[in-house]
Amino acid sequence: MARSAAIAVLVVIVIAAVAGVVSYYYVSTAPASTSTSTSTATSTATSTATSTSTQTVTSTGISTVTSTSIKTVTSTGVQPITFGILGPLTDVTGIDEKEGAQLAVTEINAHGGVLGRPLQLVYEDTQEADPTIPVSTGLAAMNRIVTVDHAQVIIGGERSDVVLAEEQQLPKYKVPFLDTGAADTSLGKQVISNYSLYKYFFMVSPVNSTALATGLISYYGYFHYVEPNLTKVYILAEDIAVWHALVPVLQYYLPTLGFTIVSPGGGADYFPYGSTDFTTQMSNVRSTGAQVICILAAGQDSVQLIQTWANLKVPAIPMGIDVAAESPSFWGQTSGAAKYETIEVGIGDTGTPINTIGANFYQNYSKYYNTLPIYTADGAYESVYIAAQAIEKAGTTNGTVLIPYIEKTNLTGPDGVVTFDRSHNVVYNPDYTKGAALSMVQWTAFNTYTPVWPPTVAKPIALPPWM
Amino acid sequence: MVLPEILVFGGLLGAVYALLSLGFSLSYGVARILNLAHGSFYMIGGYVYYVFLTLSGVNGVGSLLLAVALTFLLGIALYLGLIRPVRSAPVRVLLITLSAAIVAQEVVSLAFGDRGVGAPFIIGGISAPLGVVVENQRILAAGVSLAMFLSVWLLIRTTKLGRAVRAVAQDAEAASLMGINDTRISVITLGLSGATAGLAGALLGPLTGISPDAWLNATVVAFAVVILGGLGSIPGTFLAAFLVSYSQIIVAFEVSSSYEIIVPLAVIAVAVLVRPKGLLGKVEE
Numbered sequence: 001m002a003r004s005a006a007i008a009v010l011v012v013i014v015i016a017a018v019a020g021v022v023s024y025y026y027v028s029t030a031p032a033s034t035s036t037s038t039s040t041a042t043s044t045a046t047s048t049a050t051s052t053s054t055q056t057v058t059s060t061g062i063s064t065v066t067s068t069s070i071k072t073v074t075s076t077g078v079q080p081i082t083f084g085i086l087g088p089l090t091d092v093t094g095i096d097e098k099e100g101a102q103l104a105v106t107e108i109n110a111h112g113g114v115l116g117r118p119l120q121l122v123y124e125d126t127q128e129a130d131p132t133i134p135v136s137t138g139l140a141a142m143n144r145i146v147t148v149d150h151a152q153v154i155i156g157g158e159r160s161d162v163v164l165a166e167e168q169q170l171p172k173y174k175v176p177f178l179d180t181g182a183a184d185t186s187l188g189k190q191v192i193s194n195y196s197l198y199k200y201f202f203m204v205s206p207v208n209s210t211a212l213a214t215g216l217i218s219y220y221g222y223f224h225y226v227e228p229n230l231t232k233v234y235i236l237a238e239d240i241a242v243w244h245a246l247v248p249v250l251q252y253y254l255p256t257l258g259f260t261i262v263s264p265g266g267g268a269d270y271f272p273y274g275s276t277d278f279t280t281q282m283s284n285v286r287s288t289g290a291q292v293i294c295i296l297a298a299g300q301d302s303v304q305l306i307q308t309w310a311n312l313k314v315p316a317i318p319m320g321i322d323v324a325a326e327s328p329s330f331w332g333q334t335s336g337a338a339k340y341e342t343i344e345v346g347i348g349d350t351g352t353p354i355n356t357i358g359a360n361f362y363q364n365y366s367k368y369y370n371t372l373p374i375y376t377a378d379g380a381y382e383s384v385y386i387a388a389q390a391i392e393k394a395g396t397t398n399g400t401v402l403i404p405y406i407e408k409t410n411l412t413g414p415d416g417v418v419t420f421d422r423s424h425n426v427v428y429n430p431d432y433t434k435g436a437a438l439s440m441v442q443w444t445a446f447n448t449y450t451p452v453w454p455p456t457v458a459k460p461i462a463l464p465p466w467m
Numbered sequence: 468m469v470l471p472e473i474l475v476f477g478g479l480l481g482a483v484y485a486l487l488s489l490g491f492s493l494s495y496g497v498a499r500i501l502n503l504a505h506g507s508f509y510m511i512g513g514y515v516y517y518v519f520l521t522l523s524g525v526n527g528v529g530s531l532l533l534a535v536a537l538t539f540l541l542g543i544a545l546y547l548g549l550i551r552p553v554r555s556a557p558v559r560v561l562l563i564t565l566s567a568a569i570v571a572q573e574v575v576s577l578a579f580g581d582r583g584v585g586a587p588f589i590i591g592g593i594s595a596p597l598g599v600v601v602e603n604q605r606i607l608a609a610g611v612s613l614a615m616f617l618s619v620w621l622l623i624r625t626t627k628l629g630r631a632v633r634a635v636a637q638d639a640e641a642a643s644l645m646g647i648n649d650t651r652i653s654v655i656t657l658g659l660s661g662a663t664a665g666l667a668g669a670l671l672g673p674l675t676g677i678s679p680d681a682w683l684n685a686t687v688v689a690f691a692v693v694i695l696g697g698l699g700s701i702p703g704t705f706l707a708a709f710l711v712s713y714s715q716i717i718v719a720f721e722v723s724s725s726y727e728i729i730v731p732l733a734v735i736a737v738a739v740l741v742r743p744k745g746l747l748g749k750v751e752e
Contacts (some may be wrong), residue, residue, distance in 0.1 A: 127581070270724075
């Protein structure tokens with residue numbers, strides 16, 4: 001009996017020692033600007049890098065760092081300010097949210113942080129990129145990021161139905177939520193209809209679905225000018241809220257530009273989010289004689305859609321909004337079938353930066369993460385700066401106090417100038433010196449897409465050889 | 468002109484559904500195992516094909532054969548490791564196979580991410596049967612599926628092993644008394660079940676992409692086909708596969724592709740309510 005007890009005690013001591021060694025090792029090498037979802041807000045880990053750097057601060061507050069490595073600095077004993085990244089962290093949209101935010105946090109901490117305090121990030125995975133995941137998963141993640149991780153600002157979001165549900169929780173948490181992925185106009189309408197409850201919500205990226213439609217329609221007008229014989233449009237859309245809001249706008253304006261909508265009922269052919277087989281749809285496109293496929297897709301289903309289109313050599317050019325196609329990995333995912341697909345992106349994501357901030361963001365992002373950013377990266381990057389500036393000006397992290405300061409944002413970012421309208425949506429303007437602007441790019445080669453609109457940056461649009 | 472599209476797409480899809488569902492029919496008809504992880508073989512077959520073809524440099528045919536072999540072994544492992552210990556309690560079999568399917572999904576998701584993967588085709592190009600443009604890969608998938616289905620059916624009908632399988636399906640106790648090893652037959656049946664579903668996944672995967680959650684739809688389709696065709700009836704499975712595929716294609720073309728996914732579920736509900744024995748079923752349940 002005594003022998004057994006002694007062995008048990010010995011085992012416990014060994015386990016405790018191993019746990020202690022492992023946790024010591026982990027804490028001492030963890031970057032200070034990040035923490036796991038189980039850490040407290042008082043993490044004081046430090047790490048250093050020995051690179052040299054030059055930094056400039058623009059009048060709008062975004063710093064540009066040209067250091068050769070990510071450098072994180074904290075001061076032991078100073079309580080960090082915590083920003084929470086809430087999104088699908090295993091999907092490209094969520095990964096880019098995380099990385100865009102990390103880049104901004106690194107830059108801000110390199111300048112001494114905010115109110116003399118370092119920024120730190122916490123993360124919660126909503127898995128919302130998976131269409132089978134229910135809204136409740138996102139809400140549970142949101143609850144954790146506020147009550148357990150103590151995030152003082154939330155940045156993220158991707159699926160509109162999930163973000164709509166999360167918006168409903170904001171009156172309870174009173175924490176600013178800077179949306180960087182969902183575009184449904186209902187999100188902003190809530191702010192207008194009940195400002196006192198939903199004022200905490202801001203849509204930083206992308207521009208809302210109405211603005212997306214405006215940009216797309218403007219492009220189609222330009223396309224009709226350069227290709228006047230291609231007038232039959234087949235609208236192929238995921239069956240989700242944001243596209244249901246956008247399609248009526250297309251239905252109204254495309255005919256005025258000289259297009260004929262040939263998809264069923266003169267509207268959209270909706271397919272379930274997450275579909276994998278598009279033979280029916282491509283067969284319909286072919287049988288209607290469509291020459292243009294207006295794709296509206298936020299999920300990974302467009303990988304199969306484009307592959308099927310290319311395999312069947314459907315004589316219609318796909319042009320629309322395709323989130324998955326914004327990722328540099330899309331070319332590989334489709335085994336090159338993405339060539340000729342033309343998609344709408346933020347003007348900062350064309351590969352041709354519009355300003356110095358965009359150029360530095362693009363350069364640093366590519367260098368640190370070995371990939372190119374998509375719109376959620378830009379949005380998260382800008383969101384960190386927006387929140388940081390608001391906290392600096394307000395002198396507090398109190399969510400309710402921050403709201404008017406965030407509302408007065410006037411920030412130059414990779415996608416143009418960020419200001420907010422009454423619905424707390426970022427203001428869209430075709431002129432990127434006055435608002436957030438859009439562009440259309442066409443996939444041309446591995447890791448390469450070329451701007452084809454607006455005309456100021458456009459290269460000629462290429463048609464598939466089988467058209 | 469939609470009829471040629473319906474005829475061609477429905478037929479090509481039905482052939483693969485027949486192969487996918489054959490194993491499910493065998494495992495229930497012979498071994499009385501309602502294996503909710505059946506669709507996982509489909510999913511894993513697709514991933515195995517993808518891994519060997521794109522990451523290991525094996526050619527298309529070799530990758531297909533490896534997918535078949537590995538899912539065959541996986542079927543055996545599933546039976547011996549998880550199903551046999553609880554076989555006497557059908558509810559436990561349901562629970563444990565469902566758990567296995569979810570675990571498989573999570574493991575694959577951790578390894579490859581939540582996004583689907585797409586492997587290159589074995590044969591490229593397009594053809595136009597009845598004037599309907601289809602990928603040659605789709606025609607290949609249907610052809611191989613039919614050939615495999617026929618092979619398994621001939622195995623069951625004409626070989627000594629097949630006679631043993633049919634004997635166990637008719638009366639396991641009597642077959643045991645006649646010297647037929649029930650465990651051995653169950654092992655082979657589950658192995659075949661895995662192999663056929665795995666082959667279906669490897670054939671269809673390049674066309675539709677394979678994702679970790681693909682097992683669920685595959686299981687629902689197999690379930691619908693087997694319920695409609697009749698539990699334990701191979702001819703019934705063959706007939707029902709085409710009924711389900713044509714129903715889906717007709718709904719997709721004539722109504723909306725959004726409702727395509729409801730068809731197998733509706734088939735299950737109607738079949739259970741109206742004709743529980745199925746079209747050609749032999750087993751009363």
